[in-house]
Amino acid sequence: MIAITLLISSCQSPTKDNNMKNDSADIPGRKWWKEAVVYQIYPRSFKDAKGDGVGDLKGIISKLDYIKSLGVSVIWLNPIFSSPNADNGYDISDYRGIMKDFGTMEDFDAMLKGMHERGLKLVLDLVANHSSDEHEWFRQSRSSGTNPYRDYYHWWPAEKGKPPFRPGSFEVDGSGWRFDAATNAYYLHYFSFRQPDLNWENPKLRKEIFDMMNFWFDKGVDGFRMDVIPFIAKDTTFPVITQKDIDEKYNGGWDQYLASGPHLHDYLKEMNKEALSKHDVMSVAEGAGVTAATAHNFVDEDRNELNMLYHFEGVSLGYLPGKFKEMDPKGYSLVEFKKIYSKWDSVFEEKGWGTIYLGNHDQPRMVTRWGNDAPEWRALSSKMLTTFLLTMRATPYYFGGDELGMNNIKFDKIDDYRDIESINMYKQIKNKGGDLNEFLNAQKISARDNSRTPFQWDSSANAGFTTGTPWLKVNPNYKTVNVAAQETDANSCLNYFRKMVKLRKENLILVYGKYALLDRENPNVYAYTRELNGKKLLVILNFTNNPASANTGIDVSKAKVLIDNYADAPVNGQLKPYEAVVYEL
Ligand code: GLC
Numbered sequence: 111m112i113a114i115t116l117l118i119s120s121c122q123s124p125t126k127d128n129n130m131k132n133d134s135a136d137i138p139g140r141k142w143w144k145e146a147v148v149y150q151i152y153p154r155s156f157k158d159a160k161g162d163g164v165g166d167l168k169g170i171i172s173k174l175d176y177i178k179s180l181g182v183s184v185i186w187l188n189p190i191f192s193s194p195n196a197d198n199g200y201d202i203s204d205y206r207g208i209m210k211d212f213g214t215m216e217d218f219d220a221m222l223k224g225m226h227e228r229g230l231k232l233v234l235d236l237v238a239n240h241s242s243d244e245h246e247w248f249r250q251s252r253s254s255g256t257n258p259y260r261d262y263y264h265w266w267p268a269e270k271g272k273p274p275f276r277p278g279s280f281e282v283d284g285s286g287w288r289f290d291a292a293t294n295a296y297y298l299h300y301f302s303f304r305q306p307d308l309n310w311e312n313p314k315l316r317k318e319i320f321d322m323m324n325f326w327f328d329k330g331v332d333g334f335r336m337d338v339i340p341f342i343a344k345d346t347t348f349p350v351i352t353q354k355d356i357d358e359k360y361n362g363g364w365d366q367y368l369a370s371g372p373h374l375h376d377y378l379k380e381m382n383k384e385a386l387s388k389h390d391v392m393s394v395a396e397g398a399g400v401t402a403a404t405a406h407n408f409v410d411e412d413r414n415e416l417n418m419l420y421h422f423e424g425v426s427l428g429y430l431p432g433k434f435k436e437m438d439p440k441g442y443s444l445v446e447f448k449k450i451y452s453k454w455d456s457v458f459e460e461k462g463w464g465t466i467y468l469g470n471h472d473q474p475r476m477v478t479r480w481g482n483d484a485p486e487w488r489a490l491s492s493k494m495l496t497t498f499l500l501t502m503r504a505t506p507y508y509f510g511g512d513e514l515g516m517n518n519i520k521f522d523k524i525d526d527y528r529d530i531e532s533i534n535m536y537k538q539i540k541n542k543g544g545d546l547n548e549f550l551n552a553q554k555i556s557a558r559d560n561s562r563t564p565f566q567w568d569s570s571a572n573a574g575f576t577t578g579t580p581w582l583k584v585n586p587n588y589k590t591v592n593v594a595a596q597e598t599d600a601n602s603c604l605n606y607f608r609k610m611v612k613l614r615k616e617n618l619i620l621v622y623g624k625y626a627l628l629d630r631e632n633p634n635v636y637a638y639t640r641e642l643n644g645k646k647l648l649v650i651l652n653f654t655n656n657p658a659s660a661n662t663g664i665d666v667s668k669a670k671v672l673i674d675n676y677a678d679a680p681v682n683g684q685l686k687p688y689e690a691v692v693y694e695l
Pocket of ligand 1: 197200237301337338396471472
């Protein structure tokens, strides 16, 4: 049985000695969104109040006290707008309407009110690179070459021949152009053909988007997470790009030539001026294709664009090159992992502000991918990863369910998947005569549906998520891994998460303190210090299922243990498997 020591007498209630009280006046650039812990909810899978197997806003309302009890301060909801759900809401047919499956605008207003009453802020998902093909703008646009909405999308007349290749991520044939007979032209879609790309070159379209953002801000929404936002700007001359160009000029990354077009930062500045700057809100870009070299252009304060972005370097680690999201059987290298997160810390050392995450709706479950989901290690390694996320200098984005240590479901059959990405990639590999078993095995680790399975509330049927048939299967381990069971266990992942959130909230050193990596080449242990105004913390994380130690050069014999995921702190520097410990030096 694992017990947790929590010797946080100095952290439990902010006292005179407490960092927060003492240091806050001396910290420049404080912002609520830097100090936030963002909790991401996948509405489709969170809680179904009406019994049709799909989560909904009333379900979220019924769980607001639970969310509040976590201590988090911001909720990010995946898209809740009207949508035919080709890509689970990332295909919006009305930006000002609520998806029927999820409820009504009255439900939304009640949900937002309930959040604000509890001091929780709400961040919505802005999906503005593309709409649904069922959006009225697209219906109009495709109806004739002279329709006023024609230029809301990208069209390539067939008289000019076939358009230069662009990839369509979710398409079986891999093409990002689709022929539309009505006007004898192709339209562009970087994702599925049900998600036509919007034309940001058109000032009318931009105004529609900014007005729509203000509509939600006027309702009281506290910010937006911006879906694939670097993709909104393209080279709309659509030059021919060969594989050689991609390899040589674009560093092998398809998103680097598809995205970040010439006017991207003009558009973001305009968005800031017309919408973001008018409200006290936060903005975070899904930074597809953004590198350490380009990140500042998005988030530096004097740029007047966005507040934060999240990069893909961390979550891309460990996959085999040339394969579709297939893990290297050797796993990932902790030394590389440390290098990436240390680099991204240093990127924002002087300017800008970072984010940190290990899971979301596009990633597998954190504990399966980065920890160890074998029954004996699941809880311990999950707590260790939670410790990492909440002790770094960056705003943590924590995916709902990770606080329970929920892990991948690992489907055996393609029929169990609901995600367009898995289903169409399977068809693509099948058409090419590829190895479907290899693909299905790889998906057990990397498929997006692994993180989208219903939230596990209790041990009743369907984990208490729904009284109907869940839209995606429930992980069979819900009988033991669920909120009800963890509420009553002081040592549960859930209660550990609450303690870590509290520790971060009450110690601004964990938010703003300088980060320094120790014992860089240690392949098993991640160790670092955080330092602020003369105070120093040491974080030590064993990423393996064996005892390990780190050469930190720091004497901890007199240090205070602030939190440990075992009952006893390490003796003689010997960490137990997946041990996580935070010392105050
Ligand atoms: C983003 C979303 C993902 C979606 C894609 C297309 O990456 O996070 O879920 O499928 O954009 O909108």
